[in-house]
Amino acid sequence: FAANFVGVATEFATWYYKTIDGTDRSGLSVVYRPHSMMTFETNQVQGVGAIKEKLISLPFQKLNHQISTLDAHPSGESGSIIVLITGQLLIDDNEHPQKYSQCFHLVPEGGTYYVLNDIFRLIYG
């Protein structure tokens, strides 16, 4: 049941991490909507402006995400997709990447998808 959904999710995640790892994180704001919600560690924000502000203000100069696993399911009749990613994140000039987990809920809109839910957690220890 997952073939197309994994393809869409992989394409989305590839773009998302390329953008957040790049020089202008504000480019991510195009995939959020006024009712979108983001949790980054213990911080929760809602709406394009608040999410964009949070992404820009993350206290990291350099990020490098590497996906370890990506799974995607259709989430009902609407064509929405639930994505669970686990991966490794290299922050600034650290030598050792940190593990993380991120869940996206992608909702179809006009031939593309927007992000309704985005939950990010570092895996400690």
Add this chain to the structure above:
Amino acid sequence: FAANFVGVATEFATWYYKTIDGTDRSGLSVVYRPHSMMTFETNQVQGVGAIKEKLISLPFQKLNHQISTLDAHPSGESGSIIVLITGQLLIDDNEHPQKYSQCFHLVPEGGTYYVLNDIFRLIYG
């Protein structure tokens, strides 16, 4: 925006892990429906029967899940909830727990919730 949703998700996850860590994992089947999907590591199954069979056939005698983080978002107008859990899992007589990440999509039904999507991944390394 997350207060009630976190409460529901915490109650669900507490019951879910207590049941899967207990002596009869088949008790979990009550929260799945014919269209429910489960990914456990690289295995994907759909439907109550297939999910129940997968859960029962997991090659572990003893499990002990401990939640490290739990985040929950409302996932649209329907009252559905997206949950991202990170935690530690002690398997059989191993001394060291393994880290894991699990995403649930809970859908309201008759005063309670069922699981539409369940994605589980161990975090290696």
